[in-house]
Every structure is written in C-alpha cells, then in structure tokens.
C-alpha cells in the first residue's frame with residue numbers, strides 16, 4: 001500500500017467550498033489505495049490577521065504567546081477538512097502538532113523540527129483513517145509550549161512528516177501548477193519546469209521564490225523525499241503531476257540558468 005502526504009496552502013483552503021475541492025483530491029488518492037496524511041495551512045489571510053492582532057496587543061515575535069495565537073489558524077482548517085471528509089463518507093480525524101507529537105526546539109516564531117513520532121498517525125492508518133494535520137506548528141516538549149515554524153512553514157511540516165512516516169511521495173498543492181523559471185504572477189512569460197534539482201530549488205527558495213519554504217527543501221534533500229509542486233485548482237478527476245524536485249542526476253538536460261528569484 002502506498003503512503004502519501006498531501007499539503008494544501010492558504011489559497012487552496014480559503015473557504016469551505018475550496019476545502020470541499022481539497023477533499024475531492026484527497027478522496028481520489030484514498031480510493032486509489034493510498035494511506036494519506038493531509039497537511040493544511042490556515043485559510044488565506046488568516047495568519048496575517050492573527051499576526052496583526054499580536055502586534056496590536058504588543059506581543060513580540062519570539063513570544064510563546066505569539067505562537068499560541070498564530071498556530072490557531074491551522075487548527076481551524078484541519079478541523080473543517082476532517083468534517084468535510086467525514087461528510088463525504090470517509091474516515092478522518094484532525095491532528096494538532098502537539099498531538100502527533102511534532103517536537104521542535106524553542107525558537108518561537110521560527111522553530112526547527114527535532115523529531116516527529118509517526119506512530120500515532122500509523123495507528124490511524126491501520127484503522128483506515130485519513131490524518132488531517134495542522135501545518136506550521138509543533139511542541140517544545142520540556143516547556144510544554146506550542147511553537148511555529150516561520151512563515152510558509154506548513155511546507156516544512158509536510159516534507160518532514162513525509163520523511164517521518166516513510167511516505168512514497170509528498171505533494172505540495174498550491175495556487176500555481178508547478179515551479180516556474182520565475183514568479184508566474186509577476187512575469188507572465190515564465191515557463192513551468194518539469195523537474196528542478198534540490199540544490200537549484202534551495203537557491204531559488206532562499207532568494208525569494210516563496211513557492212516552497214527554504215527549510216522544506218533542506219529537509220527533502222536531507223531525507224530524499226520525493227517531492228512534487230502541483231495545483232489544487234486542477235480538476236480532481238484529471239490532475240496533473242506538476243514539478244518534481246529531485247536529484248541533479250535525474251535531470252538529463254541540465255541548463256546553466258534554471259530560474260530567477262527575487263524579493
């Protein structure tokens with residue numbers, strides 16, 4: 001049986017209608033026989049709203065209470081998606097970071113993942129349950145505090161989870177249909193790439209291409225996670241695979257310049 005991590009970003013879960021569309025993508029993979037863990041972001045705009053409230057309250061970025069507030073956005077999406085999946089007749093449950101548990105250091109606001117115990121999720125798979133995981137968040141064990149992984153951190157939650165549960169693939173579903181030579185929203189002539197090497201993706205991400213959080217690419221490279229960037233807006237019945245992030249050797253025709261990133 002194959003095991004899959006599917007991650008959906010903020011635009012893909014912006015309202016309940018879009019969450020239903022996400023559920024249709026998940027249903028397709030479950031019906032094809034995969035064990036699925038879904039990682040979700042907060043609904044579009046929610047994290048910005050929560051951050052603004054923290055600023056208004058006078059909280060500092062490294063404050064554990066900042067993390068307690070901003071981690072809440074992902075909890076809402078995880079619960080809503082689990083509800084919708086159950087409504088469709090599938091078995092599912094939501095997981096907060098601390099329930100898994102996904103253990104991090106105590107760098108509040110940009111915590112690093114130290115360990116993920118995949119056993120609870122695996123027991124859920126045995127029961128035929130889809131795991132719906134709140135991205136972006138973890139637990140610092142000795143202080144018993146919720147942490148967050150930095151903006152865009154659900155990508156890193158997804159890739160690290162894929163490594164921890166030995167997933168065959170990690171699909172990052174977003175609002176573009178893959179990685180382009182540069183940001184396609186800024187440069188309409190940008191070209192979609194079928195494959196990008198881990199190293200090139202790392203450079204693009206570190207230079208401002210926010211399609212993947214830089215740390216997620218580091219984790220994928222380190223643990224050799226098979227990683228795709230693809231669109232959640234494709235028809236769930238006829239999805240395209242998007243862009244594969246892979247080893248340099250797997251790309252036959254290496255070009256000198258792959259892409260341009262900017263911030």
Ligand code: ADP
Nearest residue numbers: 009010011174175179180182183185209210211
């Ligand atoms: P999500 O909410 O799904 O995590 P993000 O907004 O974080 O999505 O990332 C997707 C966005 O990344 C795209 O809408 C696009 O504007 C931007 N982007 C920047 N550089 C690139 C690139 N080289 N290829 C594709 N998308 C890019």
Ligand code: ASP
Nearest residue numbers: 041047136151152153154
């Ligand atoms: N919701 C968080 C953010 O907006 C994490 C993520 O979407 O990946 O940065």
Ligand code: MG
Nearest residue numbers: 009152210211
């Ligand atoms: Mg993102």
